Amino acid sequence: MEEIVIIGSGGHAKVVIDCVEQSKQHMIIGLIDEHKPPGTHVYGYEVLGGLDTLRASSGIVAIGDNWIRSLMVDRIMQLNPQFRFMTSVHPSASIARGVTIGEGTVVMAGAIINSDTEIGKHCILNTKSSVDHDSRIGDFAALAPNATTGGQVRMGQYSVLSLGAQVIHAIEIGEHSVIGAGSTVLTSIASNAVAYGTPAKVVRTRERGERYL
Template sequence: MNELYSKPLVIIGAGGHATVLAEVLQQQPVIAIVSPEKPEALVFEGIKHIQNDDDLVNMWPPEDVLLVNGIGQLPNKHVRRKVAEFYQDLGYQFATVVSPAALVSNSVVLGSGAQVLCGAIIHGETKIGAHSIINTGAIVEHHCQVAEHCHIAPSSTLCGGVSVAKNSHIGASATILPLVSIGEECMVGAGAVVTQNLVERHRVYGPISTIKTERL
């Protein structure tokens, strides 16, 4: 996303994921970062540091800023989602972030707060839900459906027509074959190859020859 956002940006968090987002947003109007500890990454130099949520709320009402959720998303961890819900309940909105180094078809629909990072490719007629992450180098092929609060980890591939239900995690370098459906709150392990539908709250892991499935 090359044009400037309509409002100043505030990044929530200062860990690894926030650092990546700050680098993507270096040409954008980032005015503050919220973190209990002072951020150490060089990319945060010169950006105002706020220690807690109350300070942000007292400084800027919802209509004055857009938020960027810099909390990373791990399997079966809901901190990122809770941060989004906390601020949304207060009336704040989240910026949708697309790296200039990503390739996103014009027919792709991105939900509020979705994040598409460097080297990611999203092909036509695909929908990415609110607050989902399409991470570095991930490939999402045509006519896929990724619901809200999902993480498509680095170098993973969703083949054509795949659907991923909310709160699910597709691990690094995993591959989901065409037309497969992944249920809610599922976890696909790194490097796994999924050839059939996965019902909600299950985990799969291992290469295609030895893949295992278990309930979370």
């Protein structure tokens, strides 16, 4: 098994650790986190330090916020352009024929990706999320637990489907948009929008990088 590090040690990192352990394709040798003292342990793995201690050649950025995750990826690439970002798919996930999954993406327990769907780089498909056939999910996007899309959905980079949100067939969601928990999206949503409700309506615009977790 290839040795990797997990960048992050918070709640999302714990889920990523479980995904990596269950997939049995990589061996975690430690965690990188600038906000916890070196020597701290999470699920038996030691926090090695900040990025200045990064010696491994591959790993996964386990940070839940899309924008912050992208900033960390950029920092790592500046320090080591040869660093390889690994993909991890939980063994209970269902991946159909024709699916492509970008580097750094994590597919959690019970997630479903149906036929000929493209998942971008550094995405999160959380527990029991589902993306139906012929859909396109942009880089650094995230589906929270139980979020679901119909077929032929287009979701822009950095966008989020929150807990239990649903998107019907052939809808487009722009970049940097957030769909609120439990919402039902019946019409396309523009970029840089916050939308929620059933049917989901845009309630305001948002700035790139604005916190949502």
